[in-house]
Amino acid sequence: MDAHTTLRNAVKLGGSLLVTYVIGFGLQMLVPRMLGVESFGKYNWASNTSTAFFILSALGLDVYIRKEVAVRREHASEFFAGTLLLQGVLAVVLLGAMYAVMRLDGQPSEVLSLVLLLGVYQFLFRLNAILAAVLHAHEKVDGLSVAHILMKCIWGFGLALALWLGAPLPWLAAPFILAELFKAGLLFHLTRRHAGLRMNLDVRATGTALLAALPFFINDAVIATNGRVDSMLLGFIGNTTETGYYGAVWGIAGLTMLLSPILSWVLLPMMSRAASSPEESTRILRRGLEGIFSLSVPVTLALALGAETWVHLLIGKDYLPAAPVLRLLAPVFVLTYVATVCASWLMAANRTWTVTRTSIMSAALNLVLNLVLIRAFLAWRGPTGGASATATSLAICETLVTLILVYAIGSRAWDSRSLAVLGKTLGTCAAVTAVHLLLGRFGLDSRDLTRGLARMGVDGIVYLSLILLTGAVRTDEVLGLVRQVRNRRKPQSSSSEPPPSSEARAA
Template sequence: MDAHTSLRNALKLGGSLLVTYVIGFGLQVLVPRVLGPDSFGQYNWANGTSAAFFILSALGLDVYIRKEVAVRREHASEFLGGTLLLQVVLAVGLMGAMLAMMRHEGTPPEVRALALALGLYQFFFRLNAILAAVLHAHEKVDGLSVAHVLMKCIWGFGLGLALLLRAPLPWLAAPFIGAEVFKTVFLFHLTRKYAGLQLRLDLRSTGAVLLGALPFFLNEAALATNGRVDVFLLGVIANTTEVGYYGAVWGIAGLTMMLSPILGWVLLPMMSRAAASSQEEFTRILRRGLEGIVSVSVPVTLALALGAETWVHLLIGEAYLPAAPVLRLLAPIFVLTYVATVCGSWLMAANRAWTVTRTSLLAAGLNLGLNLVLIPPFLAWRGLTGGASATATSLAICEVVVTLILVSAIGSRAWDARALAVLGKTAGVCAAVTLAHLLLGRLGLDASTLLRGLTRMVVDGLLYVSLILLTGAVRKDEVLGLVRQVRNRRKPQAATEPTPTEARAA
């Protein structure tokens, strides 16, 4: 029944995320359109810079909580007060360091102000991730789902108003700060109500937790360099216009990562409990998780890659069409990211967190090195969007390396015959759809106009769905069975006395 509870929690969170992603994605494509490549580049650079600096304030606590508090419910109160105090001290120091760096680099005053304001947002964002992790560990996500929706509404309305009024660049941070402060207050209330969370200063417990969270912290810091530190480097080595192109298509590609928060929130606690009770169930969750994530993420990724010009033209406008090849480079990354996320969660639940951490540190160093090496020659070779292409290429190489290492670390437990069959069939379907897409282009149905491009994508989509069902890569009976299981989850079991776990799930 734990798996059923986790599934229901995933659906609840997924429902709230769907609403928030509609709002977020709408603004993600509106902001580049309104600001244009140059101003959007400054906005995106400030956002990436503040996030890069505040990597150090995460401390790895949200992952630690999902793993440990999931099996020790009262543990969070022992250390949260001390870690919160440490985060406040770190935030002050990081803001000062960021200001000194920007003054040294000669950053324009309005960009400096925006970056500092977004630094304040980062503090509350990291705090909210910790509070949310406490609720995930206690499997109390109903109020959290409401918080996601309300926060995104505040953020969306405020940012839309700022764009409508053509507010100065620093004011674009105000909706982010307001939404996160609201969420902080709301989550503190929920954690006290449902998790009995108390803030008290216990230096010994705080120190022990920081040591225990060290591998998670290093792993998160390494992962955060991908898409954060590389944006900072791209702006310094190239220019903020390149950052604008890269950030705009990254926003489109980010649509494929809609399930990523659910994986982090639900999968690790569920795997941790399975690892403590049943190794067979532990392995089954891994295999079916990998199978499912490939089935869901591949078609979206394929659609982005094949229709890059169409999506850029439709969503963010003709001004960003030079960045369509960058979107094509980014699209396959997310399938790899999902596989790596599932494998990383399994390794952490299996008390092999340092394997994940070492891999992430390797990737972070490789990503920084590749950006430093590739950006200058790519700029000379491709000119406009050359720097953005170099950053996307660096990230793609790193994701391939990470995925190969993590899958190898798990070994044969990662895939069974069924999962390998699904993987092979899905790859074959993708090859067939890609070939058909290219043939349609030769027949004159290319992406030279928006209408032709959309028509081509519809044909690709129909062909993919038909082939995926015909080959059995996705089993229709299992999908329908899952829907029935969720729909009937509240019906009482006949002739059985429910266990405490079943009673809670009901």
Template structure:
């Protein structure tokens, strides 16, 4: 299998699995929002955000380092798995304890405390699974990680919806999350062992500590990024109430659901980005151009739709009770369009060994995010948090791209932007002619694809043929 076909296969299997998993997951959150109301949905959203913030310390860049290293040296996989799991176990348990202590000190209800404990353990199980996923990624095979992700999200969605309809609360739902995460982690570990890759039997604290030192920059970036992605929910819970968190959580789920596109494309390209350089054939700039173009083609229309069609979208997904979330969805449109750009650019820098600048940039944006949220949340509530999120993603994408250009050389802006911008303009025209209605939600994607294909075939026919041929072979 050629490199292009391998990349396409990995991107497609991950995307297909994520689509199915995200549909189940979105259905689960929609059911929760409708059954539990904004108070219960807000409590679960807060519990999950807190669990993710406190346990992310266990990851610390290990997965990115593992995928990059295994891509260059597959024999290093057993040692990296063992060392990575040891670090995650020690730090992750401490994070779980910290999450529970936060809720106890903060005076949260017993159900929220229990949900936080279960979700923190579930998140830790997913971090273990990510070590196995990263190993598969380094081996240029994302089929089993994709299958496990789909099964986990589908199981959480199906069993969660059944439990909610049967009258269960957030504690039972959190327990389902934990059980499904454990099962998915066991599946990926078993499949990795089936291809002959198993952890070393003798863990070493010294080696694990050395691994943390090597991944410090990446790890710090991930910690800061996770805080940037979740701190607004925690601040909303502290400054406002669960109702505000619930409305914001509803809007935020619409933002998060399509982000798998950026993860899938970046994950598929990471091994090639790690091996390529300015002088390789093809050069690293070609991979970067292709990645940015595909991400914008897929994410820019979503951001445009959120900004222009938030009203029918929220009503269709959540119902009229969540109408207050409409302004937040509009304001999160910028984040939906730009998050993938910043994420992809950061992984380009990691793949090229230029990760030292990442925590500096993210720390600066995080400081802006916290200050801006503290200023805007008291007066604008979750709408202020949504605005700050989009501004933060704009700053991240712009800053990372500046450094990417320094590393890979000048990028062809017209080649990257022409198609997506023309398609988004077509969406705006549809909304202007039809209005912000459900009909526009149906017509806009068709018009976008037609305009995108027309522009690409007219301006950049080689790009269009290359992408189509790669997808068809795969």
């Protein structure tokens, strides 16, 4: 696969994700408003609890497939049926475990039912992630992009209808299950058609694949705990109001993670293929880090500086006490992007256990910090204190992970150009922050929605002006990239052969 095909696939996936994010974001802002802090806290806690339990069913197969099936196209058929059977057994065990824990904790029946139904959704969601990984590895993403959009439409319409009808909490899980069932049926068809996926039960091949996927499983499971296990602990140690505040602003902060799935789907297979060429691998790493930093920093800065404005605008005045939590969460996502790129490079270089050990350390530290800080912050800050403690714990852990992974790569992670971009971007951020604080002294208070939006508008103009003046973003390269994606490879005019089909070009 060449760079043109990689870029086209990234654009296709990005386009479908943009559509699904618009739908998802709209509902993510609507749900807190319509449920209120207390009911949304129950909903958010149930969602994160089911996710935390079903992390164990992921098995690391989606990451393993993107790395190995990208270079061994028939490999998925050797283990898929066996792992699917194992995942089904695990789902039954995990549903039973969740039921027992919820009963012992004395959770009300509506929360118990919601957790179990969301557990069913989690099983289907993880199955679809594996099927999608097979298509990513085979570079067949057209149908997958359509599946993303259709699934999100089913989910979005169903959830909006349930909210409008005032349905009980357990009914909010129904749209998720229906959407994933539809997507599973479509992806089974696509993987059989485009990837030749077969249901061959081979116990030995299944065991070999699971063992090889173990470091990916551990790393993926630990990463998936971010915002999930800590939110579950927040509900147990604190209360559902705290999880409501935390979940609502987490939804806003999650805006910055639009590119995260594309990085996982495209970058690891691309780096795996380039692993045999140290120069190419290093080039992809450096330019990837440079690009992701340039894209994520302005969004993160806007969230941090305008926390009160965004909370007021997107989820309402009732959640304004949680604005400081959003400010704490905002920098986490830049760090997550950098860590994702570094982890992909290390995995492609067969240094998966370096990533896995770092993730285990982070998960253990995050658990300890939450257990120590939640009660202390609740006593210190009162309402939203527990949410602030959870956000602080996550920020500390993500900082350490990023530093460790960058250190593990060493000087290959940067060159003079990327260091210059880093310095210019950070200098621009400092200048914009100074302007933002100065505007506050002149009466543009972020707690007033109109003035807050005006303040953010000025911040945006200053950032864009400085970033272009300093050359932190190279407009010639951005325009060149757009032209490359738009002008797909064209057949020679002198050739008598018909132009290749879209499937042939994607191969």
